[in-house]
Amino acid sequence: MPTDMTRRQKMWATFKRNKTALVGAVVAAIIVFIAVFAPWLAPYDPLVQDPFVRLQGTTEAHWLGTDDFGRDVFSRIIWGSRVSLIIGLASVALGLVAGTGFGMIAGYYRGKVETGIMRSVDVLMCFPDLILAIAVTAALGANLFNLILTIGIVMIPRFARLAHGQVLSITESEYVLSARAVGAGVPRIILRHIFPNIFGDLLVAATLWVGVAIRLEANLAFIGLGVSPPTPTWGNMIRQGIDVMINAPWISMYSGLSILITILAFNMLGDGLRDIADPRLRGA
Amino acid sequence: MFNYIVRRILQAIPILLVVLTLVFLVVRVLPGDPAVAALGDYASKDAVLALQERMGLNDPLWLQYVRFLGNLLTGDMGTSLVTGYSVGKQVVQALPYTLTLTISAILFGYIFGVPLGISAAVHRNSFIDYFNRIFSLVGLSVPAFYLGVLLMYFFSIRLRLFPVVGAGDPGDLGSLLHHLFLPALSLGLIMTAYVTRMTRSSLLEILREDYIRTAKSKGLAGRVVLYKHALRNALIPIVTLGGLYAVVLIGSSVMVEIVFSRPGLGKMMVGAIQQRDYTTLQSVMALYTVFVVVINLLTDLIYGLIDPRIKYD
Numbered sequence: 001m002p003t004d005m006t007r008r009q010k011m012w013a014t015f016k017r018n019k020t021a022l023v024g025a026v027v028a029a030i031i032v033f034i035a036v037f038a039p040w041l042a043p044y045d046p047l048v049q050d051p052f053v054r055l056q057g058t059t060e061a062h063w064l065g066t067d068d069f070g071r072d073v074f075s076r077i078i079w080g081s082r083v084s085l086i087i088g089l090a091s092v093a094l095g096l097v098a099g100t101g102f103g104m105i106a107g108y109y110r111g112k113v114e115t116g117i118m119r120s121v122d123v124l125m126c127f128p129d130l131i132l133a134i135a136v137t138a139a140l141g142a143n144l145f146n147l148i149l150t151i152g153i154v155m156i157p158r159f160a161r162l163a164h165g166q167v168l169s170i171t172e173s174e175y176v177l178s179a180r181a182v183g184a185g186v187p188r189i190i191l192r193h194i195f196p197n198i199f200g201d202l203l204v205a206a207t208l209w210v211g212v213a214i215r216l217e218a219n220l221a222f223i224g225l226g227v228s229p230p231t232p233t234w235g236n237m238i239r240q241g242i243d244v245m246i247n248a249p250w251i252s253m254y255s256g257l258s259i260l261i262t263i264l265a266f267n268m269l270g271d272g273l274r275d276i277a278d279p280r281l282r283g284a
Numbered sequence: 285m286f287n288y289i290v291r292r293i294l295q296a297i298p299i300l301l302v303v304l305t306l307v308f309l310v311v312r313v314l315p316g317d318p319a320v321a322a323l324g325d326y327a328s329k330d331a332v333l334a335l336q337e338r339m340g341l342n343d344p345l346w347l348q349y350v351r352f353l354g355n356l357l358t359g360d361m362g363t364s365l366v367t368g369y370s371v372g373k374q375v376v377q378a379l380p381y382t383l384t385l386t387i388s389a390i391l392f393g394y395i396f397g398v399p400l401g402i403s404a405a406v407h408r409n410s411f412i413d414y415f416n417r418i419f420s421l422v423g424l425s426v427p428a429f430y431l432g433v434l435l436m437y438f439f440s441i442r443l444r445l446f447p448v449v450g451a452g453d454p455g456d457l458g459s460l461l462h463h464l465f466l467p468a469l470s471l472g473l474i475m476t477a478y479v480t481r482m483t484r485s486s487l488l489e490i491l492r493e494d495y496i497r498t499a500k501s502k503g504l505a506g507r508v509v510l511y512k513h514a515l516r517n518a519l520i521p522i523v524t525l526g527g528l529y530a531v532v533l534i535g536s537s538v539m540v541e542i543v544f545s546r547p548g549l550g551k552m553m554v555g556a557i558q559q560r561d562y563t564t565l566q567s568v569m570a571l572y573t574v575f576v577v578v579i580n581l582l583t584d585l586i587y588g589l590i591d592p593r594i595k596y597d
Binding site for chain 1: 299302303306307310311313314315421422424425426427429430433434436437441531532534535536538539542543553554557558569572573576577580
């Protein structure tokens, strides 16, 4: 379909011109690359301790220094990217699928179904993200799977509210009404007519919320509710670095910087995508 | 207006009730027996049974639930399983530390964020606009606890300008403020980023409206157009989103309290989880959700005040 192609080409051209989005995408891609190829990129085993090089600053052998067990901070940061990215991406995917599902059902069926779903969303939104995450993690126990589940649960109401609002604004549009008039079934209408039209906005939100999820994971790890040590995560590295902050500030500094850069990359990408999706907001 | 306020308050009550029920249930599914947690793993079986009985853990769930709600209503939050002190008293001690921290951060955010956002919107694509955009992007991305760690390192450890941890001497205002500064700055900078960004974007949107063009073409002074016509309308989203960000800030305050060892509610809650102190945990969690419901309520009320389109019938 040539019209579709030109539209896509136009979007790609807009994307390339949007420096924020481009920088965000490149940095995010580099971080994903680092996480995937961590075993080959890390110069040292992140768990191997060496008491002879405890708390060393930057040296030729250890670019970002060592921690109080003599472990290489650079290698631990490289490996730490895995936990952050896996939890960030998987929990947002979970929230996207479940939350969008609930939101679309609520928006399409209206009535009691809508009231039930959306009031539950209101209730969940009464918990600050972190408080809800702390409670659920404490109940489930902290491991990789449960953290994905926990942060996914925090993400569900956000996506549900967004999808619900979007669906409400298009269920009365002519193409949905005509699909209904020619006798299309509800699943078909939702999946073929409504979903493709709200997917763009959901994707933009998802990109921005990956940053939120990564930050949440770091918060949990910092208060000791993350993936348990010795597995390196950026959050537990900052925590561990605080105890030796006076002599070895680099452990906390560099791990925190990694979190900041990663979240920044996803936020820049999300901002840029939003500008492309809605040109009226460009630069807003 | 009176009816509007009463209606909003009445609407908040069922939500509050459901939220509190959820808090009660979440604390009940936490792993581990509170009685064992309180007495330690080596306590005798009789002692554990006796404590379970005394804590009412053997009563049916509905009875525990009714008791939980009744106690909350009367302000009795029970006794801490770890310290043995009244949870209510501990909350009263911790609350001012959390409130001063979050309120000063919100004030900081609005005092600096609104002017920054206005200048960025008015001088669009200028140096100040770019600076603001980078500042707010970084501010929206940085975790509050990391910012706290950075500020603590530079201002407390390196420059020795501020105390590293603690909240100061309760009887000495100077000491309290001295200890408050860095934690409030950590949260305040993040709030400033939020406020700057939303002020800028909502003002930019308004400045494009027809009535602004009309006001300008009438020959009104730029300042009048900006402050009387544009800013007043831009305030509506600033207030609504401000309420939303205040809720985010409450979450972040937990982290900042932990970094600076500030004896507020957040530190109390995390301590309660680590020590399986379930009576304290459920009270603090309940209090946090009450905050959110109240903030949402206040946002709605302020929204009603500044937006004349909202009818109070």
